[in-house]
Structures are given as structure tokens and as C-alpha cells.
Amino acid sequence: MEKTPIVNKFLEFLDGRFPDAKCELTHKNLYELAISTILSAQCTDEMVNKITPSLFQQYPDFFSLSNADIEHLKQIIKPTGFYNNKAKSILSLAKVVVENYKGELPLEMEILVKLPGIGRKTANVILSEYGTPSGIVVDTHVARVSKRLGLTTYDDPIKIEKDLISLIPEDRWGKISHQIIHFGRQICKARKPECSNCEMRDFCSYYKQQ
DNA sequence: CTCCCGATAT
DNA sequence: ATATCAGGAG
Incomplete structure (x- = not known):
């Protein structure tokens, strides 16, 4: 080119x-941006922003999210679509982040893209906002x-x-x-x-x- | 490659 | 009725 x-x-x-x-996904921290970005797949930011206040009030961090009931998560995030996959992704992600990274997402592309529900696009969003953009x-x-x-x-x-x-x-x-x-x-x-x-x-x- | 999937605009 | 929306996993 x-x-x-x-x-x-x-x-x-x-x-x-x-x-x-700037980013149109409402978020207060890295945790909220990561979850919101996963939920935004094939869905408008506006719809994500409608359901995240309730989600983050009940699950304010990876620790609380890792103990969530998956059926309850599905119910909350249902309007964003792909809710079975997304619920599984954010719950698995929370468990891995709690077990392996002390509840805090590592800001490295190579690690992020291996985590559940996080592909290159979501990793780039996270790094653009809270780290150094690697793409x-x-x-x-x-x-x-x-x-x-x-x-x-x-x-x-x-x-x-x-x-x-x-x-x-x-x-x-x-x-x-x-x-x-x-x-x-x-x-x-x-x-x-x-x-x-x-x-x-x-x-x-x-x-x-x- | 296919599948996942509800909400909205056209 | 159908295309489209801050994609990712198998």
C-alpha cells in the first residue's frame, strides 16, 4: 500500500x-471497558450502555463476576444478542483473570488475545484506552x-x-x-x-x- | 467456514 | 422482510 x-x-x-x-462505551475502569467491549459484538454501543449499569452494579469487578450465576448473566445481557456465548465468555474471562492475574487484566496483546472472549479487536480497544496501542x-x-x-x-x-x-x-x-x-x-x-x-x-x- | 442472536432502521 | 450493529470460538 x-x-x-x-x-x-x-x-x-x-x-x-x-x-x-472518543470511546462511546460508558466505563469507569479497565474491567468495565473490557466487559462492555465483549458485549458490543454485533450490537450497538447504545444497547450495551443500557444494560451495563445494572450489570456493573451487581458485578463491580472480576472477583464478583467470577462467582456469578451464568443464567443470571444471560438474563441481564440478553438484549445485546449472542447472549449464550457472551455470558460464557465474560464468566470464563473473570475466572481466568482472578485465578491467574489477581483480578487485573494484563495490558499485553499476546496475553489478552489468548483470554476467553477477547480477540484482536477487543484487545486493541483495551490497549488504546488503558495501555499502549499496538495496532x-x-x-x-x-x-x-x-x-x-x-x-x-x-x-x-x-x-x-x-x-x-x-x-x-x-x-x-x-x-x-x-x-x-x-x-x-x-x-x-x-x-x-x-x-x-x-x-x-x-x-x-x-x-x-x- | 459456520454459528451465535436481540434490537433497530430501512 | 431484511440488513446491520465497536466479534469471537470451534
Whole structure:
């Protein structure tokens, strides 16, 4: 992937339009962000934020969560979808973190991705917020926007992340995902993208294809 | 690759 | 009715 004017235009656009984009999952600490991020798979942040206050009031840390009844967890998180898998994931995660890491998540990519329910995307979210970003979060929005703009040709999030890493300065890795996600939610939407309002359209391969 | 899955917008 | 939403495990 070669550096093109579109990258500079995109970075400039994101800073102008989304200067203070941040994580939309409400959380008070590393524990809450990790659980919220797992629950956010194939579900809106808004829905996650609706159910987490009750969840975190009853289970404020990995210690209490590790002793939870799985059927009770399923009941609380049901509106987020995939609730059988997610309940199993967060309960298993809590048990492992309590047994092996004294109830505190280790902030290392190699360890995080081996923990139950945590893949590269969730690990990148955690490290971007509470550690040192070792990459760029590629979720459904970042993948879609990157493809439309021609920043990558791949579907595989790992390959998309490699392309983005080669194009984007390291000091922006943490924030740019939030900026792209805001852009993806408001303008470059999956269903009905607002190309007529988009300042990137003259640089966009998806728009040219329309 | 398939499966998991409820809520919302179109 | 169907596509989509801060994915991960088997």
C-alpha cells in the first residue's frame, strides 16, 4: 500500500470534523471497558450502555463476576444478542483473570488475545484506552470505510489493520478508530451512505463507482 | 467456514 | 422482510 494524497486528506478531514472523538462505551475502569467491549459484538454501543449499569452494579469487578450465576448473566445481557456465548465468555474471562492475574487484566496483546472472549479487536480497544496501542482497532465501521475509500482491498480485519498501520502515523493509532467510527456511523453508513454530504467523496473510490 | 442472536432502521 | 450493529470460538 502506497501513501497517497487521500490519506492526508482523510486525516485532515477527521481532525476537522471529529476533533474529540472518543470511546462511546460508558466505563469507569479497565474491567468495565473490557466487559462492555465483549458485549458490543454485533450490537450497538447504545444497547450495551443500557444494560451495563445494572450489570456493573451487581458485578463491580472480576472477583464478583467470577462467582456469578451464568443464567443470571444471560438474563441481564440478553438484549445485546449472542447472549449464550457472551455470558460464557465474560464468566470464563473473570475466572481466568482472578485465578491467574489477581483480578487485573494484563495490558499485553499476546496475553489478552489468548483470554476467553477477547480477540484482536477487543484487545486493541483495551490497549488504546488503558495501555499502549499496538495496532489499530478494525471493527465493522473501520473495515467498511477503509474499503470504500480505497485504503485497503481486503475483507480480513487483520490484513486491513496492516494496510492502515502502513498508512497512518503511529501517534494517531489510538484516536483514529474512534474518528473513523463516528464518520462511519454519521456519514459513511452501511445502508444509506450520505455521499452528497461527504467531504471525502472526490477522493472516494466507492463514490466514483456510483 | 459456520454459528451465535436481540434490537433497530430501512 | 431484511440488513446491520465497536466479534469471537470451534
